[in-house]
Amino acid sequence: MSALLSVANLRVEIATRRATLVAIDDVSFDISAGEVLGVVGESGAGKSITGTAILGLLDHPARIAAGRIMLDGQHINALPAAEMRKLRGKYIGAVFQDPLTCLNPLMSVGRQIVQTLTTHLDLTASEARSRALRLLSEVGIPAARERLDSYPHELSGGMRQRVVLALAFACAPKLIIADEPTTALDVSIQAQIIELLKRMCRERGTAVLLITHDMGVIADTADRVAVMYAGRIVELGSVASVLRHPRHPYTRGLVASIPSLRRRHVKLLQIAGSMPHLDARPSGCAFHPRCPVRLPRCAIDRPEIHQVGNASIACWLPPDASSTDTTSDKGVATDA
Ligand SMILES: Nc1ncnc2c1ncn2[C@@H]1O[C@H](COP(=O)(O)OP(=O)(O)OP(=O)(O)O)[C@@H](O)[C@H]1O
Ligand SMILES: [Mg+2]
Numbered sequence: 001m002s003a004l005l006s007v008a009n010l011r012v013e014i015a016t017r018r019a020t021l022v023a024i025d026d027v028s029f030d031i032s033a034g035e036v037l038g039v040v041g042e043s044g045a046g047k048s049i050t051g052t053a054i055l056g057l058l059d060h061p062a063r064i065a066a067g068r069i070m071l072d073g074q075h076i077n078a079l080p081a082a083e084m085r086k087l088r089g090k091y092i093g094a095v096f097q098d099p100l101t102c103l104n105p106l107m108s109v110g111r112q113i114v115q116t117l118t119t120h121l122d123l124t125a126s127e128a129r130s131r132a133l134r135l136l137s138e139v140g141i142p143a144a145r146e147r148l149d150s151y152p153h154e155l156s157g158g159m160r161q162r163v164v165l166a167l168a169f170a171c172a173p174k175l176i177i178a179d180e181p182t183t184a185l186d187v188s189i190q191a192q193i194i195e196l197l198k199r200m201c202r203e204r205g206t207a208v209l210l211i212t213h214d215m216g217v218i219a220d221t222a223d224r225v226a227v228m229y230a231g232r233i234v235e236l237g238s239v240a241s242v243l244r245h246p247r248h249p250y251t252r253g254l255v256a257s258i259p260s261l262r263r264r265h266v267k268l269l270q271i272a273g274s275m276p277h278l279d280a281r282p283s284g285c286a287f288h289p290r291c292p293v294r295l296p297r298c299a300i301d302r303p304e305i306h307q308v309g310n311a312s313i314a315c316w317l318p319p320d321a322s323s324t325d326t327t328s329d330k331g332v333a334t335d336a
Contacts, residue, residue, distance in 0.1 A: 110148030237311025
């Protein structure tokens with residue numbers, strides 16, 4: 001089956017006065033129709049830039065310098081801005097961390113949904129209004145009819161994010177790009193929003209690129225996961241396989257930090273050190289300074305991503321040495 005979204009050898013550069021920085025380097029992945037692909041990694045890994053590049057929303061000085069983004073067989077990384085805007089409303093929906101970036105503060109939520117619907121679909125105003133009402137009830141807004149006339153600031157954070165989901169799904173897109181959709185919300189509400197996103201996608205067969213720094217969210221939401229480090233994918237595979245047998249030492253560190261997957265008496269582990277800045281990426285494998293099992297060549301040669309068993313990894317460790325059980329603490333550097 002051909003992929004719904006296919007990203008091949010994506011490279012994003014950011015031109016600064018002193019140098020051209022490479023934010024995303026040779027990133028490739030596919031998403032099938034209806035599939036949830038999680039993208040995980042610490043802050044600065046390049047997750048948002050990847051999502052923004054697909055949406056065609058990269059801002060100067062960032063730009064796609066190489067690679068290809070295909071949606072449903074159509075090349076979309078060189079479309080004129082107006083075409084891209086059409087595509088964003090109709091075929092790709094976006095959900096960002098802060099609901100207010102997706103909502104217009106000066107327009108009632110009902111009008112925003114109606115406007116999206118009438119811009120992209122051939123609907124009359126009254127058809128659009130009843131569809132907006134259905135969408136609001138579907139995302140769990142109580143007294144939806146009255147809420148049509150509410151402004152974003154009159155709603156709680158959780159309700160706003162529900163409205164954003166209603167907007168994102170309004171035109172029945174094939175793909176949703178959700179960038180940390182719950183990070184800004186109260187912890188008690190996060191699970192509800194993730195559950196809602198999952199349900200809506202499942203019911204409609206919508207594919208999702210779900211960006212998060214939370215392996216726990218990946219564990220109960222995604223089908224496959226791409227682990228990013230310093231602008232590259234270091235591991236890609238099914239969630240079941242990556243969580244049970246993380247192969248890349250960085251993935252092992254992330255997996256070890258999921259509380260629910262760990263024995264209760266074991267302290268939460270963290271990976272020592274931090275993500276390098278764009279202008280100070282280490283040579284060879286960018287993770288090598290933090291890697292507890294590095295080899296001499298890791299500082300010199302960059303490992304390319306390749307298939308190992310049923311996952312792909314970018315690591316020089318021999319396959320047997322780089323597979324471990326998540327219940328083992330070995331091979332993870334700790335801050336503690
Ligand atoms: N306009 C810009 N100019 C310079 N550097 C930038 C710019 N935009 C992003 N970056 C850098 O690119 C890198 C990747 O950024 P990105 O926002 O994709 O990270 P992320 O994985 O989404 O992190 P987070 O979890 O914090 O959201 C970071 O080091 C960031 O500082
Ligand atoms: Mg981000």
